[in-house]
């Protein structure tokens with residue numbers, strides 16, 4: 115018996131590109147907390163350059179991510195409603211509590227990481243602001259380790275809740291898989307280390323040791339992501355079956371698969387090269403960031419075009435306005451402004467360190 | 472519908488009868504509270520002509536924005552061999568006994584009334600859309616005008632005033648029957664008992680225990696449709712066609 119749909123309504127997506135921005139930016143924040151915390155806690159790994167870069171990324175991403183999340187609520191001014199009752203069955207409700215804790219611990223950790231790089235003497239306006247942000251003369255050293263532990267745990271809670279919140283939706287077979295949370299986390303780690311490679315290049319005082327260290331992270335994250343993806347494809351149950359079904363008839367999904375596979379192949383080649391010229395590493399960093407963002411786009415936006423009852427796929431066309439392109443560019447713009455500001459504040463110490471070296 | 476087509480539908484129903492029929496008892500579950508009213512709807516597909524009068528009546532009664540619907544009638548062409556026939560499938564919120572849209576809600580804005588009707592408190596909803604993702608029927612949407620979750624309410628405001636839902640009131644074939652499932656003498660309860668073996672619900676595998684029942688539905692429509700997609704058109708808010716395709 116053949117069934118042909120003649121008349122069924124189209125269905126607009128509900129989670130907008132803001133959600134992709136949130137998942138992407140919060141991924142940058144929690145993975146840079148991981149990288150920095152491990153560097154702080156692991157004996158012999160502490161490298162001020164890496165810590166400064168992580169601090170900048172944590173600080174900027176952890177501030178912009180919640181803005182994107184708030185924008186994805188269609189009634190952002192009602193966000194306080196989350197806190198007015200107990201909803202222990204809802205992972206989103208847990209997230210509403212875990213996120214502010216992460217903002218607190220992550221931003222404090224980021225600040226402690228950045229503080230040694232803030233200027234000590236005021237020579238111009240920027241350095242004056244930097245001096246002022248040191249909040250007096252005290253040493254952050256004794257605080258660093260306990261705050262690192264706290265921020266690390268809090269970062270884990272964010273990785274956990276963002277993953278499970280999505281995985282919990284049984285009505286979307288593509289999401290309802292245990293492979294999804296670790297895939298989100300591994301791709302976030304890819305994006306985090308890739309972005310740090312770029313910050314190392316863009317912030318004054320490029321350090322090749324930091325590059326070498328970040329390359330290790332990139333390779334580890336890539337291997338993890340690749341293995342998880344293979345695991346999902348082979349043992350992903352209904353989630354993988356749904357993806358195969360979509361691949362069999364939807365040109366958009368076929369294109370997506372080609373994109374994922376070719377990005378993975380390029381990244382594998384770039385990371386496998388043993389003697390990495392700097393530009394190759396930068397390219398790998400870019401590919402990693404690109405893969406992680408695109409993965410979130412596929413999972414969060416494109417998966418919503420998969421009808422729950424009907425055949426085929428729904429339409430989605432990226433709108434120009436705040437609910438589409440403008441929202442994406444706006445969040446990136448805000449993040450860029452913040453990270454530029456931070457880079458200006460830590461610039462002078464990079465210069466003096468360079469002079470001293 | 473001409474007689475040959477009607478006969479085909481009958482044959483299709485006969486072929487798939489028996490093992491594939493989900494007995495009402497199974498679709499029903501056992502968690503319906505025995506006290507008080509429990510609203511449910513029975514849709515007799517044999518009587519539905521696909522006129523969309525319910526779609527229009529609902530739109531006028533509940534005023535959803537352009538392009539968003541609380542109920543619609545899906546239309547399908549079913550072919551077997553050389554014969555083909557049309558199949559009409561009215562769709563709405565199932566007011567599930569075990570609704571996955573409720574536990575996910577982070578604010579408690581969506582809830583189930585004592586009489587089983589699942590509703591949204593639009594003054595409390597933050598528009599996070601989590602319930603829309605969780606509903607396995609695409610029965611919910613975020614209303615573009617109120618920016619909160621929206622869906623069929625069985626016209627609770629009309630029921631409370633002693634009226635029938637707009638769709639039931641207007642249905643030309645009297646295909647939609649609403650009533651109290653806990654009252655054994657209600658028309659819906661009697662019809663459900665009478666057609667016990669031919670009652671189906673949508674997507675029983677999701678464990679939602681829908682309280683919208685279908686009479687005369689082929690098993691091929693019970694779970695997700697496997698078939699050819701329609702030509703879907705993407706329109707702007709002003710009704711301008713942007714794009715269409717399969």
Ligand code: SF4
Pocket residue numbers: 563564565566567570571572573589605606607608609610611622679
């Ligand atoms: S059909 Fe969807 S919206 Fe309606 S009660 Fe069931 S899960 Fe909730």
Ligand code: SF4
Pocket residue numbers: 575576577578579580581591595596597598599600601602603619620
């Ligand atoms: S959109 Fe509204 S009703 Fe739905 S889960 Fe969010 S707050 Fe609850």
